[in-house]
Amino acid sequence: YYAECHGVIYVIDSTDEERLAESKQAFEKVVTSEALCGVPILVLANKQDVETCLSIPDIKTAFSDCTSKIGRRDCLTQACSALTGKGVREGIEWMVKCVVRNVHRPPRQRDIT
Numbered sequence: 001y002y003a004e005c006h007g008v009i010y011v012i013d014s015t016d017e018e019r020l021a022e023s024k025q026a027f028e029k030v031v032t033s034e035a036l037c038g039v040p041i042l043v044l045a046n047k048q049d050v051e052t053c054l055s056i057p058d059i060k061t062a063f064s065d066c067t068s069k070i071g072r073r074d075c076l077t078q079a080c081s082a083l084t085g086k087g088v089r090e091g092i093e094w095m096v097k098c099v100v101r102n103v104h105r106p107p108r109q110r111d112i113t
């Protein structure tokens with residue numbers, strides 16, 4: 001299943017601080033998966049319409065352990081709200097560009113050098 005994957009969209013509930021550590025563990029499994037090596041990852045920090053939500057810097061700090069594991073691949077953390085739609089288009093457009101660029105995967109040496 002992962003072997004056919006050209007991009008990962010990982011959704012975080014920005015209002016669920018309690019489960020952020022659990023989410024980070026799940027994210028770590030994705031980024032360390034050999035089958036997903038080099039695959040672009042869009043992290044959607046959802047529910048940003050909620051006033052008390054975690055900010056993007058909060059989320060990046062909580063996920064900072066993962067930075068080195070993300071490696072050289074494209075990775076974007078995009079604030080969004082599935083409720084209002086804000087940020088969703090930007091995220092998807094970014095992902096489309098990445099997928100087009102990485103259409104041959106795993107990345108060939110000449111694409112990354």
Ligand SMILES: Nc1nc2c(ncn2[C@@H]2O[C@H](COP(=O)(O)OP(=O)(O)OP(=O)(O)O)[C@@H](O)[C@H]2O)c(=O)[nH]1
Binds near residue numbers: 046047048049050081
């Ligand atoms: N305010 C707000 N609510 C949202 C947003 N996205 C989803 N929700 C609400 O969050 C609730 C859970 O949404 P689901 O789509 O069921 O998400 P889920 O991941 O299946 O839920 P769990 O597995 O229970 O965490 C629903 O009441 C949604 O309406 C958002 O961007 N903003």
